[in-house]
Amino acid sequence: AQTVTQSQPEMSVQEAETVTLSCTYDTSESDYYLFWYKQPPSRQMILVIRQEAYKQQNATENRFSVNFQKAAKSFSLKISDSQLGDAAMYFCAYRSATNFGNEKLTFGTGTRLTIIP
Amino acid sequence: DGGITQSPKYLFRKEGQNVTLSCEQNLNHDAMYWYRQDPGQGLRLIYYSQIVNDFQKGDIAEGYSVSREKKESFPLTVTSAQKNPTAFYLCASSFSGRGNEQFFGPGTRLTVL
Numbered sequence: 267a268q269t270v271t272q273s274q275p276e277m278s279v280q281e282a283e284t285v286t287l288s289c290t291y292d293t294s295e296s297d298y299y300l301f302w303y304k305q306p307p308s309r310q311m312i313l314v315i316r317q318e319a320y321k322q323q324n325a326t327e328n329r330f331s332v333n334f335q336k337a338a339k340s341f342s343l344k345i346s347d348s349q350l351g352d353a354a355m356y357f358c359a360y361r362s363a364t365n366f367g368n369e370k371l372t373f374g375t376g377t378r379l380t381i382i383p
Numbered sequence: 384d385g386g387i388t389q390s391p392k393y394l395f396r397k398e399g400q401n402v403t404l405s406c407e408q409n410l411n412h413d414a415m416y417w418y419r420q421d422p423g424q425g426l427r428l429i430y431y432s433q434i435v436n437d438f439q440k441g442d443i444a445e446g447y448s449v450s451r452e453k454k455e456s457f458p459l460t461v462t463s464a465q466k467n468p469t470a471f472y473l474c475a476s477s478f479s480g481r482g483n484e485q486f487f488g489p490g491t492r493l494t495v496l
Contacts, residue, residue, distance in 0.1 A: 311426075
């Protein structure tokens with residue numbers, strides 16, 4: 267079974283600075299997807315960024331980028347120019363790409379990000 | 384507006400009562416999912432359904448039941464057999480296929496008194 271580990275329960279960053287959230291995972295598969303979801307105080311889950319394991323290029327979405335290290339099974343999220351609206355819980359998630367019909371997400375325990383004005 | 388609706392937002396029930404949480408989507412998604420969120424444990428999958436009239440157990444299905452009679456609807460029943468039902472419940476849906484994004488509803492907070 268796959269597992270996802272987020273070792274930082276809480277992080278804080280000064281507004282306009284850069285912060286990196288860590289995520290490691292364990293899997294025996296070679297084809298999969300990794301995701302970062304954001305959950306603000308409203309508790310609505312919002313997809314931040316997605317990475318396909320067979321793509322070597324790191325995904326980027328505006329101020330959000332990932333550092334995907336497949337061999338190390340590491341998938342960190344970098345938030346540049348942090349804004350007050352970035353304050354939220356961030357969840358790392360894994361999804362198999364090889365088992366059609368079993369497309370569930372496996373989540374980490376989350377990192378609570380605080381933005382300091 | 385397209386999206387996923389969950390009702391009610393807050394739900395209170397007495398211990399020993401069954402309760403049904405609603406989830407409806409108008410995104411024409413094939414697959415629907417139920418997750419449970421507890422403090423410090425992230426989200427865990429309860430049940431999922433890829434097509435109408437078919438569903439599969441997730442990691443923590445004990446004490447829960449679902450039905451999928453319509454593509455748009457995937458209600459979750461929390462039965463009296465669920466030992467610790469107080470939690471935040473999230474419904475999600477997606478198109479089937481490689482890496483398709485799961486969209487989440489706003490959630491239901493269930494408190495069992």
